[in-house]
Amino acid sequence: MPLLEVRNLVKIYETGLIRRQYIRAVDNVSFDVNEGEIISLVGESGSGKTTTARMILRLIRPTSGVIKFMDRDIWKDLKTQRDLKWYWRNVNGVFQDPYASFNPTHRIRDVLLRVFNLFDVHIDEDTKIRTIEEALRFVGLRPEEVLERRPFELSGGMRQRILIARTIIIKPKLIVADEPTSMIDATLRIGILDILLKLREELKSSIIFITHDLGLATYVSDRILVMYKGKIVEEGTPEELLNNPKHEYTRSLLTAVPKLYSKWF
Numbered sequence: 001m002p003l004l005e006v007r008n009l010v011k012i013y014e015t016g017l018i019r020r021q022y023i024r025a026v027d028n029v030s031f032d033v034n035e036g037e038i039i040s041l042v043g044e045s046g047s048g049k050t051t052t053a054r055m056i057l058r059l060i061r062p063t064s065g066v067i068k069f070m071d072r073d074i075w076k077d078l079k080t081q082r083d084l085k086w087y088w089r090n091v092n093g094v095f096q097d098p099y100a101s102f103n104p105t106h107r108i109r110d111v112l113l114r115v116f117n118l119f120d121v122h123i124d125e126d127t128k129i130r131t132i133e134e135a136l137r138f139v140g141l142r143p144e145e146v147l148e149r150r151p152f153e154l155s156g157g158m159r160q161r162i163l164i165a166r167t168i169i170i171k172p173k174l175i176v177a178d179e180p181t182s183m184i185d186a187t188l189r190i191g192i193l194d195i196l197l198k199l200r201e202e203l204k205s206s207i208i209f210i211t212h213d214l215g216l217a218t219y220v221s222d223r224i225l226v227m228y229k230g231k232i233v234e235e236g237t238p239e240e241l242l243n244n245p246k247h248e249y250t251r252s253l254l255t256a257v258p259k260l261y262s263k264w265f
C-alpha cells in the first residue's frame with residue numbers, strides 16, 4: 001500500500017464577479033508516493049503544482065478526486081480536530097518563503113517550542129529543548145547561535161533551515177516541500193536538497209519536492225512527475241527523463257538544465 005494515493009484530482013477555481021471564469025488548475029492528476037520515496041512535481045509557473053500541494057496538505061478542497069493517506073480518505077475519513085492534528089503531524093509542509101512563515105517578533109526558541117503545543121506533543125521541557133537542538137543540528141545549524149535570535153537576524157538560508165527543523169521536530173511521514181530553495185542563493189540550494197536526502201536516509205521520510213527547476217528535481221528525486229497546464233504529462237526516473245524525454249514540454253525544460261546534471265547519467 002502506498003503512503004499517499006492521489007486519484008483523479010481536479011481543482012477548478014472560479015473567478016470574476018460579473019463574468020464567471022473557470023480555471024482548471026489541476027486536471028485529473030493521479031500518482032502514488034511510497035514510504036521513503038522522494039518524488040518531484042516539476043513544471044513552470046501556473047502549471048498547478050502549488051494547488052496540488054495545498055490539496056494534499058488539506059488546505060484547499062479538491063473539486064473532485066480522492067487523496068488517501070495511509071488508506072484514509074483525507075476529506076471523508078478525517079472529521080475531528082484530533083484527526084486533523086494527526087494528519088498535519090504526519091503530512092507537513094515546508095513553503096517557499098521562509099520569512100513570511102515566521103512571526104518576526106518571536107525568538108527562534110519560541111517559534112520552535114510552539115510546534116509542540118500546536119501538535120499536542122506532551123513531553124517535558126528538557127526533552128523539548130533537546131529535540132529542538134537535535135533538529136537544528138540535523139539541518140546544519142548551531143543551536144547556541146540561533147535559539148535566541150529573531151527571524152530577521154538570520155540569513156534566508158538559515159531561515160529556510162529553521163523551517164525544515166520545525167518540520168523535523170514532529171517527524172512527519174510525508175513532507176511537502178514547495179519550492180524550498182527558490183528564495184535562497186543558488187550556492188546554498190544544494191545544501192537544502194542534501195538535508196532532504198538526509199531526512200529520507202535517517203528518518204525514512206517521504207518527500208514531495210515541488211520546483212520549476214528540473215535540474216534540482218534530478219538531483220534529489222527517485223521519480224519525477226512533469227506538470228503542464230494542470231496535467232501530469234510525463235513521469236519517470238531522473239535517468240529516464242534526462243536520457244529519453246517523451247513529451248515536448250519535458251524536452252523544453254531540459255534545455256534549461258545545465259550539462260552538469262546530464263553528465264551524471
Ligand SMILES: Nc1ncnc2c1ncn2[C@@H]1O[C@H](COP(=O)(O)OP(=O)(O)OP(=O)(O)O)[C@@H](O)[C@H]1O
Nearest residue numbers: 013015023025043044045046047048049050051052
Ligand atoms: N486562489 C486561486 N484563485 C484563482 N485561481 C488560482 C488560485 N490559485 C491558483 N490559481 C490559478 O491556478 C493555476 C495554477 O496555479 P498554481 O499556483 O497551482 O501553479 P504553480 O505551478 O504552483 O505556479 P507557481 O510556481 O507560480 O506557484 C494558475 O493559472 C493560477 O493563476
